[in-house]
Amino acid sequence: METSRGTGGGxxxxxxxxxxxxxxxxxxxxxxxxxxxxxxxxQVLFSAGxxxxxxxxxxxxxxxxxxxxxxxxxVHSTSPEARRALDPSQPRRYSARAVGAATxxxxxxxxxxxxxxxxxxxxxxxxxxxxxxxxxxxxWMTRIARAxxxxxxxxxxxxxxxxxxxxxxxxxxxIVVAEGSQPNHLYVVxxxxxxxxxxxxxxxxxxxxxxxxxxxxxxxEALLTERPLDVSVRALTNxxxxxxxxxxxxxxxxxxxxxxIPLRQAGELVRSQRARWLDVRPAHLAAxxxxxxxxxxxxxxxxxxxxxxxxQMPYIVTSENAATSRAGVFILLxxxxxxxxxxxxxxxxxxxIPPPAAEAQARPAAASEQTQPSATTEAVPEMSPTPSINxxxxxxxxxxxxxxxxxxxxxxxxHQEIDVQVVALKQRVDxxxxxxxxxxxxxxxxxxxxxxxxxxxRYQLMVTRKEQTLRKAYERLLTMASSLKQQIDEIHAAQxxxxxxxxxxxxxxxxxxxxxxxAG
Numbered sequence: 001m002e003t004s005r006g007t008g009g010g011x012x013x014x015x016x017x018x019x020x021x022x023x024x025x026x027x028x029x030x031x032x033x034x035x036x037x038x039x040x041x042x043q044v045l046f047s048a049g050x051x052x053x054x055x056x057x058x059x060x061x062x063x064x065x066x067x068x069x070x071x072x073x074x075v076h077s078t079s080p081e082a083r084r085a086l087d088p089s090q091p092r093r094y095s096a097r098a099v100g101a102a103t104x105x106x107x108x109x110x111x112x113x114x115x116x117x118x119x120x121x122x123x124x125x126x127x128x129x130x131x132x133x134x135x136x137x138x139x140w141m142t143r144i145a146r147a148x149x150x151x152x153x154x155x156x157x158x159x160x161x162x163x164x165x166x167x168x169x170x171x172x173x174x175i176v177v178a179e180g181s182q183p184n185h186l187y188v189v190x191x192x193x194x195x196x197x198x199x200x201x202x203x204x205x206x207x208x209x210x211x212x213x214x215x216x217x218x219x220x221e222a223l224l225t226e227r228p229l230d231v232s233v234r235a236l237t238n239x240x241x242x243x244x245x246x247x248x249x250x251x252x253x254x255x256x257x258x259x260x261i262p263l264r265q266a267g268e269l270v271r272s273q274r275a276r277w278l279d280v281r282p283a284h285l286a287a288x289x290x291x292x293x294x295x296x297x298x299x300x301x302x303x304x305x306x307x308x309x310x311x312q313m314p315y316i317v318t319s320e321n322a323a324t325s326r327a328g329v330f331i332l333l334x335x336x337x338x339x340x341x342x343x344x345x346x347x348x349x350x351x352x353i354p355p356p357a358a359e360a361q362a363r364p365a366a367a368s369e370q371t372q373p374s375a376t377t378e379a380v381p382e383m384s385p386t387p388s389i390n391x392x393x394x395x396x397x398x399x400x401x402x403x404x405x406x407x408x409x410x411x412x413x414x415h416q417e418i419d420v421q422v423v424a425l426k427q428r429v430d431x432x433x434x435x436x437x438x439x440x441x442x443x444x445x446x447x448x449x450x451x452x453x454x455x456x457x458r459y460q461l462m463v464t465r466k467e468q469t470l471r472k473a474y475e476r477l478l479t480m481a482s483s484l485k486q487q488i489d490e491i492h493a494a495q496x497x498x499x500x501x502x503x504x505x506x507x508x509x510x511x512x513x514x515x516x517x518x519a520g
Contacts, residue, residue, distance in 0.1 A: 013105060016057055016083055018112060025439070026115040029159075032442035034107040036453050045086070045096035045104065052090075055109045058082040060457070061102030065094040077102075101460070103453075114162045117141040118155045144188055144242070147215035148336040149257065156435075157252040165242040170194075170235040177219060179232040186249040188217045192239025198231050198300075209304050211236070217334065221299070221327040223249055230300050258329050261340040262417050266316045278315040278339070280328040285320060299328055306335045314338035343417050 013034075014020060019027055036059065039045065045056060048068055058077050065073040065087060073094075075081050086104070087094045118141075144150055145158055153161075167190065170176055177183050179199060194212040199205075209231060212218060222229045223246050244253075261269075269275035280299040297305050299319070309315070309332075317328040317339050325341035332339035 016105075018055070018085065018116075019107075022115055022119050026119060028439060028442050028446065030107055030111060030115055031446055033111060034105060036449065037104050037106050038456075039098040039102040039104060041098060041100050043098045043102075045098065046092050047095045048092050050092045053109045055088060055107050055112060056086045056096070057084075057105040057107075058086060059103040059105050062099040063102055063104075064097050064099055066097065067094050074099075103457075111163070114141060114159055118145065118159055143214045144190065147217075147334075149217065149253070149330070149334040150188075150215070152257045152333065153253065154256060157256060161242075161244060161248065161252055164248050165244050168241050168243050170239045170241060172235050172237050172239075174235050176233045176235060176241065177229055177231075179230060180228050182226075182228050183219045183222050184246050186217055186219045186223060186244040186246070186253070187233070188242040188244065189214050190240040190242050193236040194218075194233050194239055195236050196231050196233050196303075206232075220249065220254075220330050220334070224254065224327040224330060225323045254326065254330070257333055258326050259340045260322075260343045260420075261316060262343055262414075264414075266340070266342055269314075270316065273313075275314045275316050278309075278317050278328065278332075280317055280319045280324060299324055299331075302328060302331050303335075306331070306337070309337060311337055314340065317341045343420060 013031055014027055019030060022030065037056075039061070045063065046052065046054075048066075058075055059082075060077045062077070063075045063086060065075060067073075075086065086096055088109075090109075141162055150158060150161075165188070170192070176187060176194065189212050191214055196209045196212060196218060197206045198209055200207050210216075212233065218231075218233055219229070221227075266275065270277060277294040279294060279296040280302060281296070282298050282300075283296075295309075295315075315332060315337065317325045317332070318341070319325040319328065322341065322343075329339045329341050
């Protein structure tokens with residue numbers, strides 16, 4: 001964007017201090033929603049006591065800031081004060097009135113504050129640390145952005161969440177969501193403290209699960225699994241929450257942060273001890289877990305047992321369906337752990353790695369078929385060569401039709417995974433193209449707006465000069481007319497004097513004629 005100049009000297013919008021500190025993409029985002037306002041002489045821009053979402057910058061002309069105590073401050077577009085917003089306080093402390101023709105730039109205050117917070121967050125080192133959460137208690141957007149799950153989001157997604165999210169206020173003791181209900185929103189704690197609890201299995205008491213503080217969120221598991229909530233959340237203090245719709249949650253949070261992983265890649269990570277299996281199915285479905293190295297924690301117990309999970313290794317989450325696995329991954333990410341979910345729902349029970357070929361031949365065939373399901377392990381053991389699924393026949397035996405039949409579902413799943421990856425890649429490409437198209441359109445609109453302002457300014461300058469030329473010509477005509485009138489008046493006076501002299505002469509002549517006649 002080039003410098004937009006007005007009759008008063010002009011200001012480059014990007015050089016305004018509030019806008020200059022933003023990264024260029026944020027400047028485009030802000031200015032694409034800004035507008036240039038032409039003000040007539042005497043027009044009131046705002047009044048003392050007003051509360052609004054407009055931030056005004058003087059681009060051309062002069063504005064008077066009038067206080068309640070009748071104090072008056074002149075702001076000229078050529079003065080340093082014009083680089084700052086006109087009375088940014090809320091509610092307004094002054095009234096602003098244009099003197100002569102004036103031009104102001106109007107931006108959205110709320111959008112500017114959000115973009116400024118995101119820019120400051122990006123520039124701070126270690127912004128994802130837990131200690132930094134309390135550095136700036138007055139900036140709730142920064143506190144939320146530093147939470148583990150939101151720190152993974154692209155800044156544009158985070159900005160859209162702040163822009164689309166609705167703030168709701170909850171009184172102390174009020175139930176936000178009840179156990180058994182089906183929520184349609186994700187809730188993020190903006191301010192205050194809340195308690196999450198669940199009814200005990202015997203139904204006689206409630207089990208405290210967690211205390212929620214600024215940056216924590218709840219309701220995601222129900223949105224991902226489309227099942228009723230198995231917890232209740234009650235406000236311990238007067239609290240403020242940001243409420244995000246299910247559509248925005250899935251599009252802006254779940255899609256970019258909850259990642260899938262194919263079975264083959266997951267198996268390689270586990271075998272190389274760079275990841276660990278985590279089965280989140282209910283206990284009655286997990287009786288067929290094979291291998292002492294597969295950890296099982298039901299989804300409804302995962303939050304209260306997170307402190308038992310080592311943080312130095314990511315987890316491969318499996319379950320009876322992809323939705324439940326995604327919910328498990330979200331819980332891990334929300335707690336600052338790392339995890340992905342298997343794309344193959346059928347492969348939720350990892351098998352033990354088969355022994356080497358020589359040992360397999362030395363053992364009786366029956367012994368290899370006596371693997372018993374192991375009990376659920378609560379403590380995570382040290383990693384060793386671990387669960388995977390053996391899809392290759394033994395090298396010493398030729399492939400049989402049964403083996404090919406067993407490989408068919410695996411091949412089908414691989415083809416399905418490829419199709420899913422292709423579709424996901426196409427969606428990402430389409431989203432990126434759409435984002436680039438929006439940025440281009442914003443840039444074009446800003447360029448058109450800039451050129452419109454420049455043309456209007458030049459036209460106004462031309463009109464002003466024409467008016468000045470016509471005014472001078474008119475003044476000259478008035479002077480000439482006045483001089484001409486004076487000359488006409490002088491002529492009329494001479495005519496009257498001549499007529500008077502002529503009348504006197506005639507009277508004398510008549511008198512002389514009478515005397516002559518009498519003498520004769």
